[in-house]
Amino acid sequence: MAVGLVVSTAFVSATPKPSTFWYQSSAEKTPWRKKQGGNINRHSTYADCASQIQGLTRKKMPFAAERLLLDMKSEGFIPDNSTLSALMLCYASNGLFVKALAAWDEILISSFLPDVRVILELIDICGCNGYIDVAVRILHQIKLKNSDLLPDIYARVISRFGMKGQLELMEIMLKQMVSMGFPVDSATGNAYVIYYSNFGTLSEMEVAYGRLKMSRILIEEEAIRSISLAYLKKEKFYSLGQFVRDVGLCRRNVGNLLWNLLLLSYAANFKMKSLQREFVRMVESGFFPDLTTFNIRALAFSKMSLFWDLHVTLEHMKHEKVVPDLVTYGSVVDAYLDRSLGRNLDFALQKLNTNDCVTIATEPLVFEAMGKGDFHLSSEARLEFSKKKNWTYEELITIYLKKYVRRNQIFWNY
Numbered sequence: 001m002a003v004g005l006v007v008s009t010a011f012v013s014a015t016p017k018p019s020t021f022w023y024q025s026s027a028e029k030t031p032w033r034k035k036q037g038g039n040i041n042r043h044s045t046y047a048d049c050a051s052q053i054q055g056l057t058r059k060k061m062p063f064a065a066e067r068l069l070l071d072m073k074s075e076g077f078i079p080d081n082s083t084l085s086a087l088m089l090c091y092a093s094n095g096l097f098v099k100a101l102a103a104w105d106e107i108l109i110s111s112f113l114p115d116v117r118v119i120l121e122l123i124d125i126c127g128c129n130g131y132i133d134v135a136v137r138i139l140h141q142i143k144l145k146n147s148d149l150l151p152d153i154y155a156r157v158i159s160r161f162g163m164k165g166q167l168e169l170m171e172i173m174l175k176q177m178v179s180m181g182f183p184v185d186s187a188t189g190n191a192y193v194i195y196y197s198n199f200g201t202l203s204e205m206e207v208a209y210g211r212l213k214m215s216r217i218l219i220e221e222e223a224i225r226s227i228s229l230a231y232l233k234k235e236k237f238y239s240l241g242q243f244v245r246d247v248g249l250c251r252r253n254v255g256n257l258l259w260n261l262l263l264l265s266y267a268a269n270f271k272m273k274s275l276q277r278e279f280v281r282m283v284e285s286g287f288f289p290d291l292t293t294f295n296i297r298a299l300a301f302s303k304m305s306l307f308w309d310l311h312v313t314l315e316h317m318k319h320e321k322v323v324p325d326l327v328t329y330g331s332v333v334d335a336y337l338d339r340s341l342g343r344n345l346d347f348a349l350q351k352l353n354t355n356d357c358v359t360i361a362t363e364p365l366v367f368e369a370m371g372k373g374d375f376h377l378s379s380e381a382r383l384e385f386s387k388k389k390n391w392t393y394e395e396l397i398t399i400y401l402k403k404y405v406r407r408n409q410i411f412w413n414y
Helices: 050-058 062-074 081-093 097-109 116-128 132-163 167-179 186-199 202-214 221-233 237-247 257-267 272-284 291-303 307-319 326-338 342-349 365-370 374-385 393-405
Strands: 046-048
Touching: 050 062, 050 081, 062 081, 081 097, 081 116, 097 116, 097 132, 116 132, 132 167, 132 186, 167 186, 186 202, 186 221, 202 221, 221 237, 221 257, 221 365, 237 257, 257 272, 257 291, 257 365, 272 291, 291 307, 291 326, 291 365, 307 326, 326 342, 326 374, 326 393, 342 393, 374 393
Parallel strands: none
Antiparallel strands: none
16 A cells, blocks of 8 residues: 655645736737638537647637637537637646636536646646646646546646656645645655656755655665666765665665665775675675676776786676676776786687677666776777677777777878
């Protein structure tokens, strides 16, 4: 059973004061000519002119849409749900919020209720234009009309505001949702954390994660990745390690992600003893190292020129039957060339099958912390702009070595 987010005093803030609406003067006339055809059925009481009104909305002609509706009514036709909804959105999109609310009230008085898409669009427009109080009022009216729609509407509204980085509006909607007695499910709670990690500060993100924990909602993989990325971008490697420990390293439903992030937090700071110790703990805990695990270690050993540890890592990969990718090869090539040991490169590559086709399967979060080596960057550029598709590691290494040898040569044009 989903449990609602705990609403603390710090969580509650005052709702914005009602704003003064503005709209165009009715004296402004837009030339309009009655269109023939349309979806008007003279054998029926109701009429559908939604598509015509939507066209006028795109042309920013709300008063032409209004006259169309008035002419329809004068001929004895009643606008149907889609027509009223289109007119309401036409008003709202053009800043005529008083008229939009009048159309909304007309819909509520009738037997109609707009579909969820229309309601979301209206609330989105109101919120983004500073009329969040109107959006709250609309949601309360929906509760009276059909409360079964509200949980889905709230979840989608929170997601809409969150994806746009409108964190304050997202907060207001979340508080309204909780105050109406609707629980926050796992998807909404995790999305809430993701949006704060994407658009908020680290402290705001940590508060959002704390609220998720208090609600006893399990943080999911996407939210873990999002929070980890926020820490990596700010180079808060120690905080990243504390976070993954707090989530729980023994969780198996996210694979090796948490252990890999912990290893990455040490590798990014080049704490090699801690890196080795936690790797041993990972294996002892029953987790099998994957390609990302090995490449985190390989990149750290390469940058620190720890050739023995790098060779042991390659042997371990071979023993575990983990197929290396471009990152692995790049770690070896860069390690030897950086120390001017290019003549020994053939010996180092004997443990790898250079005739394999090139692949890149390492977790992208690794590059955020460790960056990409010269061989990796050069090879990626060649793979991207070359017409050839099936490159082998041997071909890339051969081309890179030629480029590396000539890097200091000066060519004169006569």
